[in-house]
Amino acid sequence: MFNNDHIDTLIAREIEGEITAAERVQLEDWLQQDVANRQYYEALKDTWDLTADGYKTVPEPDVEANWQRFSRTTMDVPATLRIITRRNSWWRLSAAAVTIVAAAGLTFFLLRGDGTVTLTAAADKKEVILPDGSKVFLNRHSQVSYNKDFAKGNRDVVLEGEAFFDVKPDAGQPFTVKAGASSTKVLGTSFVIKAYDEKPIQLNVVTGKVAFSGKNKTGEALVLTAGHSAILQSDKAPQQIQNNDPNFMAWKENRLSFNKVPLHKVLTAMEEYFNIRIVVNDSSILNLDYTGTYDHPGLKELLDVISVAAEVKVTDEGNGVYRISR
Numbered sequence: 001m002f003n004n005d006h007i008d009t010l011i012a013r014e015i016e017g018e019i020t021a022a023e024r025v026q027l028e029d030w031l032q033q034d035v036a037n038r039q040y041y042e043a044l045k046d047t048w049d050l051t052a053d054g055y056k057t058v059p060e061p062d063v064e065a066n067w068q069r070f071s072r073t074t075m076d077v078p079a080t081l082r083i084i085t086r087r088n089s090w091w092r093l094s095a096a097a098v099t100i101v102a103a104a105g106l107t108f109f110l111l112r113g114d115g116t117v118t119l120t121a122a123a124d125k126k127e128v129i130l131p132d133g134s135k136v137f138l139n140r141h142s143q144v145s146y147n148k149d150f151a152k153g154n155r156d157v158v159l160e161g162e163a164f165f166d167v168k169p170d171a172g173q174p175f176t177v178k179a180g181a182s183s184t185k186v187l188g189t190s191f192v193i194k195a196y197d198e199k200p201i202q203l204n205v206v207t208g209k210v211a212f213s214g215k216n217k218t219g220e221a222l223v224l225t226a227g228h229s230a231i232l233q234s235d236k237a238p239q240q241i242q243n244n245d246p247n248f249m250a251w252k253e254n255r256l257s258f259n260k261v262p263l264h265k266v267l268t269a270m271e272e273y274f275n276i277r278i279v280v281n282d283s284s285i286l287n288l289d290y291t292g293t294y295d296h297p298g299l300k301e302l303l304d305v306i307s308v309a310a311e312v313k314v315t316d317e318g319n320g321v322y323r324i325s326r
């Protein structure tokens with residue numbers, strides 16, 4: 001099996017004309033193993049020329065042209081970032097990789113000082129697979145980071161934003177998620193963490209058991225099992241809460257469900273799900289109860305239903321802003 005770091009080094013040496021005969025044989029062998037390998041190689045070669053000025057300046061890449069061919073075999077495959085060691089080759093190959101994956105809604109950054117890999121979901125939700133096989137489903141504008149030596153000891157990741165984790169069981173290697181001031185330790189389970197700036201950190205356990213604590217605090221952690229939730233506010237200890245929101249995983253499951261829910265909560269759920277802003281001119285409608293369940297809901301569909309049910313007018317003001325008025 002080829003090491004990813006070694007393969008990227010071979011690609012860089014081949015592109016720069018420094019590859020040896022023995023290395024070329026290895027590279028050709030890898031290219032013949034899978035069509036995805038060849039697509040990755042060709043995409044990097046195409047993008048390499050766009051970063052010809054090296055690490056001093058990186059010109060505007062033709063993302064669309066390079067992505068079209070690459071996406072035919074890899075659009076639905078979780079992307080990975082590979083690391084090579086030579087300074088100039090590292091920058092140019094990393095820049096090429098960033099160009100390729102950016103069109104898929106993921107941006108990768110490599111912090112060379114400590115070897116940290118950061119995966120960011122930009123305007124769309126993305127699923128990524130960590131080196132140990134654990135799955136992370138990132139909500140919009142969220143990111144997860146881990147060290148390149150992940151899975152060689154303790155499995156530590158850092159989350160900013162919101163993500164669903166499906167952790168591969170491994171009793172010998174605890175899995176820890178650090179999010180804001182919180183730390184969540186698991187062996188094998190699935191859970192959702194929401195950790196946005198200046199908001200309480202919320203943990204919802206879907207399966208298994210986790211230990212939830214303040215990252216910089218001593219003392220016993222709060223142990224939570226499936227179906228239980230907790231929040232952590234600034235420097236306070238975590239507190240168990242009752243999560244009555246049926247839509248806390250709507251962004252992942254693509255499902256919105258309301259049962260006699262006040263309209264203001266419906267609109268809030270819609271804002272989060274569709275990444276929009278809704279302005280209401282007449283506050284008297286906000287306490288109207290609403291019931292409905294939608295799989296893979298469409299924004300226009302829901303706005304039309306609300307317009308009829310509440311007898312209101314919905315106006316699209318552009319830039320993701322919608323106004324509701326009588």
